[in-house]
Amino acid sequence: MDAIRRKVSTRELAPAEKLPSIRGLARSMQLSPSTVAEAYDRLVAEGLIHSRPGSGFYVAGSLPLALSEVEPRSNRAVDPFWVSRQSLDGGADMLRPGCGWLPADWMANPAIRRAMRRLTRSHDALLSDYGPVRGSLALRGLLARQFAAEGIEAGPDQILLTASGTQAIDLVCRLLLQPGDTVLLDDPCYFNFQALMRAHRVKIVGVAMTPTGPDPSAFAQAVKEHRPRLYVTNSAIHNPTGASLSPQTAHRILSLAADHEVTIVEDDIFADFEPEPSPRLAVLDGLSRVVRIGSFSKTLSASIRCGYIAARADWIEGLIDLQIATNFGGPSPVAAEIVHGALADGSYRKHLAGLRSRLARRRREVARSLEELGIRPFLEPRGGFYLWCRLPDGRDAGSLARFAMADGIVLAPGNVFSLGETAPDRMRFNVAQMADPRIGSWLRQALES
């Protein structure tokens, strides 16, 4: 350890330089490989070096000129950021059955490429100006027509494009919440809703999920007891459970929200995965107390970032000012143009139909192979790529996820989704990210040990 420390401090070992292999160094220093391995582990803990699974050990340190990438830390807390940080920052060879998106080669890449090529020939203003405050009129018009087909009468002026679906919810929170307010979330819910609410310094109250949406009597009690300002949910193909609202639950929740003056943010991000639309609060309500949020990250591209808010006209005005104040305008006009080009591309409907049937097949296959390991899905979702499962024998999903991370596998343990940490034996699996046979054999081994 001292030898390596000295070499790093004298820059004999440069930042980002690869260290000798454990076996090689053991041979040359006449030590046992386990001694070297232990020394390396300590240096990793000290932050002097870091390891890249499957590649070896590298010098860390302050690297003004080198191109180094920070590796995800397998020792970080299993908190609401756990899955995001680990799955976003893992190397290309990381396996990601816990992540929240489709593999790159499942996405609408040809349509994206065509839209980008068209864009390279467009006029200068589109490539270099900020663009209108609500974002591309063409894209908003397309959304407004889709909404009209569902029965929502909202003009393009009631739609505000944003830099992402998350930023869309963030803006609504900025408009409607004060620090100290209370917000209802489903328990379990998308982990980032918790992270976002904490950033807004609000109190969070959880409502238990059922296979047909939030439990109406729990919801009734929560709105009475806590007087929340906002309720944030996915009505269709709920993350992580895969539940979709029943008509009765939808009506009940909306009536309770009206009685207690709760505004609802309905995050419709998985809408395009549904074979046919299930009940939506925004449709029942007509955008009076429901705000619809969405994005194109799950079916089109997560790299070309664009989300939207559909809401009451007077709220849109306030949201525009807030978006200018905090981001100076909305999404990149170039991004909105690519999204519009790809959505309007003749191939997009076929792409969606293909995704849906491919995912239906994968959900069945993965459910079957998980069952063989004693891992049981909570329900059979109508669409999408998640299976919310119970591990056998009360196994702790958190420690399983930590072990998996050390082996280069990102899992999504139940409690990162649960406000009350009531899901220690649950795990969310992404069926589209489980083709690699190493995932199944890792799970089998881990559950047997």
Next chain:
Amino acid sequence: MDAIRRKVSTRELAPAEKLPSIRGLARSMQLSPSTVAEAYDRLVAEGLIHSRPGSGFYVAGSLPLALSEVEPRSNRAVDPFWVSRQSLDGGADMLRPGCGWLPADWMANPAIRRAMRRLTRSHDALLSDYGPVRGSLALRGLLARQFAAEGIEAGPDQILLTASGTQAIDLVCRLLLQPGDTVLLDDPCYFNFQALMRAHRVKIVGVAMTPTGPDPSAFAQAVKEHRPRLYVTNSAIHNPTGASLSPQTAHRILSLAADHEVTIVEDDIFADFEPEPSPRLAVLDGLSRVVRIGSFSKTLSASIRCGYIAARADWIEGLIDLQIATNFGGPSPVAAEIVHGALADGSYRKHLAGLRSRLARRRREVARSLEELGIRPFLEPRGGFYLWCRLPDGRDAGSLARFAMADGIVLAPGNVFSLGETAPDRMRFNVAQMADPRIGSWLRQALES
């Protein structure tokens, strides 16, 4: 009015349909044109129709299927959003001597197009995945090398890409501010700093600007009296004054900030317009209590949105979590790749050199023609496109701007920049947006009347 109301409600006049001209309707209904004009004005106030300056009147209303665009309102308050809303949303024929960007044909469009064309041939993951949490390593590496050349030792890990320069400051505020904290701003300063601070519910205190930066004794008094947590400024080519920090002021401000534990956000957005770098707080300080912010919107493209934060490593970790919570990751990887491609393009340096000399010429020409109208610049800036001027005879810039808006011209009146509203007779002009002779003649007429 009743006739029009009926036609709109029966959809005989469709949403977004153009109404007959005032003169035409007056003739056909045998009324005086002023009667028709008054009726139209009332219908505009009711929100049933709207006017497009120079084009006519159109049916408004809830337009689920029509493609309508809301026009900027010339009657909105002259507040910190005034310039942004009016200049972003005006039609293509609006003249914008008050806006904050270069005309589209001044920008690096060929480099952008080349970078986009290369991108259409890149691998699927770049086009469809979220990308690493800090954003493109290539772009961060390029920035780190630029910073190293200035004398700032910051590795790519100390740089976080963001969706925009404004969002960069917003994230820093989220990390470091609590509601009720105090923030120092220059008076005058970029109007959106005020809007952003209001969104964070903090107290704002202004420090008077001099031609060499903030007034050090006013700064000393403000930090003593108000104990601010943050000071946000442009050190080089300050917006709107065009001032650049002198070495003495830089040293003085940084020492005062250290004595009173004030963190400084240095927004370096105009850096590339400088012929040679002027003193920077981030360089003197070495990113200990100074956070550097920047973007590529002013010299490269405002449509391809990307900003950055360079800061202490421990703050970057917190900022990453906040960016995930509020935007799920940073800028579009596609946007960062286009920016990197264009910056690394051989033509970019030449583009900058061309911009600088073109702007130097325009600053001289515009200053001369403004002088002829009695409009006097506060100082001769080292670079950039702003001239901060005093109007003759104590003319009120706010009412001038309101009149101009009615004639399709966006001006930037002094008080939208001034916390204390101490700049009623100041106006910021964008020399690159003043080529149209109608601007000069409008100003001449308005000042003579």
